[in-house]
Amino acid sequence: MKIAILHDLLVKxxxxxxxxxxxxxxxxxxxxxxxxxxxxxxxxxFPKEKIKDIPxxxxxxxxxxxxxRLCLLFxxxxxxxxxxxGYDIVIALNSAFVHGAITKPxxxxxxxxxxxxxxxxxxxxxxxxxxxxxxxxxxxILNSVFKNIRIWDYIASKRHNITLAxxxxxxxxxxxxxxxxxxxxYPNVETKRFDKEILWEYKKPFKNYHIIISTxxxxxxxxxxxNNFNKMPEKNLVIVWSWAQKEYLQSIANKNxxxxxxxxxxxxxxxxKNSDWLIFSWEEDFxxxxxxxxxAWKPVFAYRWWWLEETMVEWITWDFFDSxxxxxxxxxxxxxxxxxxxxxxxxxxxxxxxxKYDEDIFEKKIREVVWF
Numbered sequence: 001m002k003i004a005i006l007h008d009l010l011v012k013x014x015x016x017x018x019x020x021x022x023x024x025x026x027x028x029x030x031x032x033x034x035x036x037x038x039x040x041x042x043x044x045x046f047p048k049e050k051i052k053d054i055p056x057x058x059x060x061x062x063x064x065x066x067x068x069r070l071c072l073l074f075x076x077x078x079x080x081x082x083x084x085x086g087y088d089i090v091i092a093l094n095s096a097f098v099h100g101a102i103t104k105p106x107x108x109x110x111x112x113x114x115x116x117x118x119x120x121x122x123x124x125x126x127x128x129x130x131x132x133x134x135x136x137x138x139x140x141i142l143n144s145v146f147k148n149i150r151i152w153d154y155i156a157s158k159r160h161n162i163t164l165a166x167x168x169x170x171x172x173x174x175x176x177x178x179x180x181x182x183x184x185x186y187p188n189v190e191t192k193r194f195d196k197e198i199l200w201e202y203k204k205p206f207k208n209y210h211i212i213i214s215t216x217x218x219x220x221x222x223x224x225x226x227n228n229f230n231k232m233p234e235k236n237l238v239i240v241w242s243w244a245q246k247e248y249l250q251s252i253a254n255k256n257x258x259x260x261x262x263x264x265x266x267x268x269x270x271x272x273k274n275s276d277w278l279i280f281s282w283e284e285d286f287x288x289x290x291x292x293x294x295x296a297w298k299p300v301f302a303y304r305w306w307w308l309e310e311t312m313v314e315w316i317t318w319d320f321f322d323s324x325x326x327x328x329x330x331x332x333x334x335x336x337x338x339x340x341x342x343x344x345x346x347x348x349x350x351x352x353x354x355x356k357y358d359e360d361i362f363e364k365k366i367r368e369v370v371w372f
Contacts, residue, residue: 100156
């Protein structure tokens with residue numbers, strides 16, 4: 001059996017790339033295709049010699065601009081240009097365009113949806129604001145562009161045989177936008193990383209601290225967390241990661257907030273294990289970090305979003321604040337802090353829930369789908 005694996009973009013190493021890395025380990029002889037490749041950012045995990053036939057139309061634009069958004073008009077053409085006629089099985093890990101690949105009728109085409117293309121559907125308005133939608137020329141051009149890509153996206157969703165979703169929330173969106181039923185297979189969580197002993201004692205920024213692990217994008221609401229910790233100078237916060245809002249967030253943060261940019265995996269595990277608990281303050285479909293925190297025996301304080309309630313158990317694994325404008329954050333935070341101090345959260349129960357999302361379970365379910 002000859003297998004092809006498709007992934008939209010290889011320009012960063014985030015959690016979607018963890019899923020890709022796992023799939024490649026499962027099928028090491030498979031060929032890997034992507035629409036854009038950034039060797040400097042991903043070569044350590046995905047070496048260039050592993051990548052097959054990157055479409056020139058998207059790669060050349062990215063090489064010139066280093067901006068994948070400028071490739072938007074050409075993404076659908078790029079994925080359709082990839083010749084998959086020689087493959088028995090195609091596995092597409094989709095966040096945007098790779099579900100639109102063209103295969104032979106006899107090819108088993110499996111799409112694992114991280115999400116239907118969010119800026120075409122449920123995040124359209126947020127995306128417009130981010131790219132200065134109020135500029136009249138952009139408004140005129142992009143209105144037409146988005147309409148045409150939505151039509152292509154819907155048609156492309158009918159090209160695969162098997163539809164998989166990474167959460168119930170994504171399953172719901174697939175049903176709404178594509179009228180397709182999907183099987184839910186939760187992403188692989190490398191829980192065993194947190195079992196190994198850390199031999200090196202890394203420097204902790206504070207004796208006691210809470211932790212956020214997230215890209216620093218506006219929609220993540222990290223600014224609201226920072227503002228609330230500015231009002232609680234006796235509480236310390238460590239923020240791990242980087243992205244567009246890095247400099248801005250650092251400029252408004254008080255001394256009780258520490259930023260740790262890109263760090264080795266072992267140091268990240270050390271910081272998480274030595275924190276008081278994790279803060280998860282935004283909406284996502286399925287986010288691996290809270291489950292990693294559970295395996296490190298850390299409860300989580302989170303914005304109440306229904307997929308979180310889908311996978312976790314209130315009072316056992318974490319507590320919630322309810323208002324996205326964060327009016328109840330400090331009150332709920334301090335109450336939660338008291339519960340932690342009184343040992344209201346059982347570490348073994350937390351770890352038991354996390355074990356349901358171990359990468360071995362993900363591998364077993366994917367293999368069943370691929371070879372069924």
